[in-house]
Amino acid sequence: MGNQLFDAIDHLAKEKGIDKGILMEALEAALISAYKKNFKSASNVRVELNEETGKMGVFSRKTIVEEVENNQEEISLDEAIKLDPKYELEDVIEVEVTPKDFGRIAAQAAKQVVTQRVREAERGIIFSEYSDREEDVMTGIIQRKDSRFVYVNLGKVEAKLAEAEQMPTEEYFVHDRLKVFVTKVESTSKGPQIYISRSHPGLLKRLFEMEVPEIYDGIVEIKSVSREAGDRSKISVHAPDPEIDPVGSCVGQKGQRVQVIVDELKGEKIDIVEWSEDPVVYVTNALSPSKVVDVLVNEEEKATTVIVPDYQLSLAIGKRGQNARLAAKLTGWKIDIKSESDARAEGLITDTDDEETYSDNNDEDLFE
Incomplete structure (x- = not known):
C-alpha cells in the first residue's frame, strides 16, 4: 500500500506541477489527525513516511514514570529499559504505536488531503498566473x-x-x-x-500599446488618458525625438491603427493630441477639434481661462460639456471657456489682440 501511495503522490505532483514536499507534509498532518481521531489519542504523535521502503509508522512521545496513569502519554521505567537500558525517569521517548490497519486509514486520509491540496495548489497556480496580468x-x-x-x-x-x-x-x-x-x-x-x-481608461491605453509599435518600443509615450466609455476619449502622446510624429504614429496610415481601436470599442470617438509641458499649448491641443484664440494661465490654482471664437464656443465646450470635461481630465488643469465677445467685455483681451489672432488664423487657413 505504501509504495502505491507514494507513487501516486509522485505522479500527481508531476502532472499538476505541485511541489511534492507540500503534498508529503499535508499527508503527514492528515495521518496524524486521522490516527488521533480513530484511536482517540491526544498524545503527541508523529508519522514517519519512508519512500524508499514504502513503510509508514506512527510514533508516540511518552514520558517515563514509575507508575503509569495514562497509557497514551506515559510508559513505565521497566518497559523503557527493555527498549534501551540508558533510559531514566522523566526521560521522553518515542514508541511506535502503528495500528495493524493503518494502511486503510492512510489511504482514506491520503485521498482527502491530496484532493484538497491539489485543489488549493491549482488555485494558487492560477492566482499567480493571473495576478501578473x-x-x-x-x-x-x-x-x-x-x-x-x-x-x-x-x-x-x-x-x-x-x-x-x-x-x-x-x-x-x-x-x-x-x-x-x-x-x-x-x-x-x-x-x-x-x-x-470595458470602461476603464487603462483599456484604451493598453489597446494603443498593442496596436502602435512605436508606443510598445518606447519611441512614443502615452502621457495621459481621459475617457467617457462608449462615447468619447482623449489621449495625449509625446515623442522625445522631434523627428517622430507621435500623433501620426498613433493614427497610422489612412487611420488604420486608430480605426482598429475604434472598432474594438464599438465606435467610441478618440481624440489623439500631442502633449506639451507648456500648459498653453497642451490645453489648446486638448480642446481639439475646436480652435483657440488664447489661453490665460493661473499657475497657483492650476487653472486656465480659454478664449475661443464665438462660433466655436459650443464645439469647445462640447455636448453636455464633454469636450471641456475630457480636456480638463487629460491635462490636469481646470479649464474655463469663454467666447471672444465675453472675454472682450470682461477686458481679458483687447481689440489689438483680436486683430492679431484673426490675422494669424487667416494665414493658416490660406495655407490649409
Missing part, C-alpha cells in the same frame, strides 16, 4: 450574464464584468469574444476572483 488586456469569451455581471471565460478562470464596468453603449451576447482590462485579482476561498472592465 493586473492592469493588462486579456481576451475572453462571454459564458453567461445576469442582472449584475457578465461572466467572461479567460481560459482557466471565469471573470466578472460588473455593470459599472460595462460600456453603456455596448451589448453583450453569449459566445462573443471580448477584450477586457483586468482591474484586480483576488485570492478567495473559492479560488481566484478576477475583476475586469
Whole structure:
C-alpha cells in the first residue's frame, strides 16, 4: 500500500506541477489527525513516511514514570529499559504505536488531503498566473450574464464584468469574444476572483500599446488618458525625438491603427493630441477639434481661462460639456471657456489682440 501511495503522490505532483514536499507534509498532518481521531489519542504523535521502503509508522512521545496513569502519554521505567537500558525517569521517548490497519486509514486520509491540496495548489497556480496580468488586456469569451455581471471565460478562470464596468453603449451576447482590462485579482476561498472592465481608461491605453509599435518600443509615450466609455476619449502622446510624429504614429496610415481601436470599442470617438509641458499649448491641443484664440494661465490654482471664437464656443465646450470635461481630465488643469465677445467685455483681451489672432488664423487657413 505504501509504495502505491507514494507513487501516486509522485505522479500527481508531476502532472499538476505541485511541489511534492507540500503534498508529503499535508499527508503527514492528515495521518496524524486521522490516527488521533480513530484511536482517540491526544498524545503527541508523529508519522514517519519512508519512500524508499514504502513503510509508514506512527510514533508516540511518552514520558517515563514509575507508575503509569495514562497509557497514551506515559510508559513505565521497566518497559523503557527493555527498549534501551540508558533510559531514566522523566526521560521522553518515542514508541511506535502503528495500528495493524493503518494502511486503510492512510489511504482514506491520503485521498482527502491530496484532493484538497491539489485543489488549493491549482488555485494558487492560477492566482499567480493571473495576478501578473493586473492592469493588462486579456481576451475572453462571454459564458453567461445576469442582472449584475457578465461572466467572461479567460481560459482557466471565469471573470466578472460588473455593470459599472460595462460600456453603456455596448451589448453583450453569449459566445462573443471580448477584450477586457483586468482591474484586480483576488485570492478567495473559492479560488481566484478576477475583476475586469470595458470602461476603464487603462483599456484604451493598453489597446494603443498593442496596436502602435512605436508606443510598445518606447519611441512614443502615452502621457495621459481621459475617457467617457462608449462615447468619447482623449489621449495625449509625446515623442522625445522631434523627428517622430507621435500623433501620426498613433493614427497610422489612412487611420488604420486608430480605426482598429475604434472598432474594438464599438465606435467610441478618440481624440489623439500631442502633449506639451507648456500648459498653453497642451490645453489648446486638448480642446481639439475646436480652435483657440488664447489661453490665460493661473499657475497657483492650476487653472486656465480659454478664449475661443464665438462660433466655436459650443464645439469647445462640447455636448453636455464633454469636450471641456475630457480636456480638463487629460491635462490636469481646470479649464474655463469663454467666447471672444465675453472675454472682450470682461477686458481679458483687447481689440489689438483680436486683430492679431484673426490675422494669424487667416494665414493658416490660406495655407490649409
